[in-house]
Amino acid sequence: MRLSSASSLCLVLMLVVGWTAPSQAALTVNGYSAARHDRFANSPSFIGAAYDWSGVGQTAGGAWGTLISPSFAITATHALPGIGQAMRFYQTNSAASFVESTVLRTIPITQIGLGAVSDLSLIQFSSPTTGLAIYPVIAPPTPASLLGSEIFVMGRADTASPASMRLGKNVIDAYLPNFAGVNLGDTILFDYNTSTPDEALLVGGDSGGPSFVINAGTLALVGIHSFVYPDQPPFAGSGDTLVSSFITELNRAIAATGSLESVTAVPEPSSLVLLLGAAGLCYRQRHRAVA
Numbered sequence: 001m002r003l004s005s006a007s008s009l010c011l012v013l014m015l016v017v018g019w020t021a022p023s024q025a026a027l028t029v030n031g032y033s034a035a036r037h038d039r040f041a042n043s044p045s046f047i048g049a050a051y052d053w054s055g056v057g058q059t060a061g062g063a064w065g066t067l068i069s070p071s072f073a074i075t076a077t078h079a080l081p082g083i084g085q086a087m088r089f090y091q092t093n094s095a096a097s098f099v100e101s102t103v104l105r106t107i108p109i110t111q112i113g114l115g116a117v118s119d120l121s122l123i124q125f126s127s128p129t130t131g132l133a134i135y136p137v138i139a140p141p142t143p144a145s146l147l148g149s150e151i152f153v154m155g156r157a158d159t160a161s162p163a164s165m166r167l168g169k170n171v172i173d174a175y176l177p178n179f180a181g182v183n184l185g186d187t188i189l190f191d192y193n194t195s196t197p198d199e200a201l202l203v204g205g206d207s208g209g210p211s212f213v214i215n216a217g218t219l220a221l222v223g224i225h226s227f228v229y230p231d232q233p234p235f236a237g238s239g240d241t242l243v244s245s246f247i248t249e250l251n252r253a254i255a256a257t258g259s260l261e262s263v264t265a266v267p268e269p270s271s272l273v274l275l276l277g278a279a280g281l282c283y284r285q286r287h288r289a290v291a
Contacts, residue, residue, distance in 0.1 A: 027155025028201040029168035030194055037198070038157045039165040040095045047198060048152060048167045049093070051219050055133035056210060057089040057101070062160030064208035066221060068135060069261035070128035072254055074243065075208035076226055077121040080106045087125070088162035089132050095163040099132065101125040107253050109246055111178070111185040118185030119226045120241045122253050128261075138213050138220040139244045139265035143175045143186060146242075149213050151190065151222060153238070155206035168200025170211075172222075175242070186245035188223050191237035202228050202238035211240050215266055 035043035039053060055067035063081035065073030073087070081087060086100040107122040140146050149172050157166040170190040177186055190211075192201035202209075202225050211223040223240025230236065243250075244265070251262050 026158050026203065027153070027166040027168060027206055028192070028203055029166060030192075030199040031197045032166075037166050037168060039093050039167060040090075040157070040163050042093045042095075046093060046167070047169070051152075051212075051214075052133040053093065053154075053165070053219075054089055054091045054131075055135050056154055056165065057087040058160075058162045058164065059085045059087050059103075060160070060162060061085070062156060062164065062205055063087075064210070064225075065123045066135060066210040066224070067129060067132060068137065068221065068250065068263050069254065069259075070130070070134060071125050071259055071261055072250075073123040073125070074224055074250070075106075075121055075123055076224055076241070077108050077117060077119045078226075079207035080121055081123065087123070089129065090163065091131060098162070099129065101127070101129050105257075107257075109249050109253060111246055111249060118241060118246070120185060120224055120243070120246055122250060124257055124259075133219070134264070135210075135212070135219055135221040136215070136264040136266040137243050137247060138215055138222050139247065139267060141267075143177070143188070143242055143245065146172050146188065146213075146222065147175065148172065149222075151211045151213055152219070153190070153200035153202070153211050153225075154209045155200065155202060155225070156209070160205065169198040170200050170238070173237070176239075184226065184241065186242040187226065188240050188242050189229075189237055190240075200238070201236060220266055 029037045034041045035045050057065045059081045064075050065087050067073050081103045085103050088098050088100050090098045104124045104126040108117040109120045110117050153168045157164040172188050174189040193199050206225050209225045212219040213222050226241050227239045247263050
């Protein structure tokens with residue numbers, strides 16, 4: 001069920017600080033098949049076969065990182081990799097070939113005017129990566145113009161492992177500025193529709209993973225997984241930190257390390273721009289990290 005009337009919806013989101021992902025977790029995808037949805041099935045029927053996923057990495061423990069420059073990736077603050085851990089990136093959709101980068105430091109990012117850290121953090125590697133995709137960030141004229149945009153949603157395929165990546169799709173249904181004042185920063189929501197093929201719902205272990213839109217035929221980063229909202233009829237869904245709201249802060253944090261690298265922002269193609277048809281979402285201040 002799509003969020004057709006934003007003014008009539010009141011989402012209940014539950015935060016569990018320090019919540020630990022279950023030992024077995026997999027992105028929920030409607031109509032799931034390994035060949036269609038698991039990256040390392042390496043099948044021509046994989047829904048992401050036309051795109052380059054080499055800039056999405058994981059540690060052995062399942063912590064995510066998505067490259068925004070050769071030396072920096074982003075992830076969720078509540079699901080950080082450990083300092084000194086190796087993050088593995090696969091150049092193709094075969095698990096046979098990969099490169100690893102060592103986590104040098106993690107840097108929490110504060111959105112300007114937020115007054116507290118968000119659920120977005122920067123990862124710096126000990127040396128620049130090479131031969132991997134570096135993803136631009138989609139920068140819409142307004143966040144609300146993303147409503148209705150189709151996204152690819154990357155999550156875990158099974159247990160924590162660098163070669164555990166499952167891909168589904170969804171549509172951005174709502175935008176929350178600073179998530180109802182609870183200092184998560186700007187957020188996008190996408191609900192779970194069981195009648196839509198390939199529809200994705202985040203679960204434990206997916207926090208820190210990325211969502212992308214397609215811009216000029218290539219992947220552009222739009223969100224980093226942060227939380228889910230309850231599977232109570234008629235609504236269940238997922239929430240991402242909206243990366244475009246943090247471009248200035250990310251570039252400041254990168255510059256503070258002495259690096260000359262920066263985030264690349266790309267404008268939203270006109271085909272994605274939709275009018276905001278409703279306003280005034282009602283939200284209670286509880287949410288659950290997907291860890």
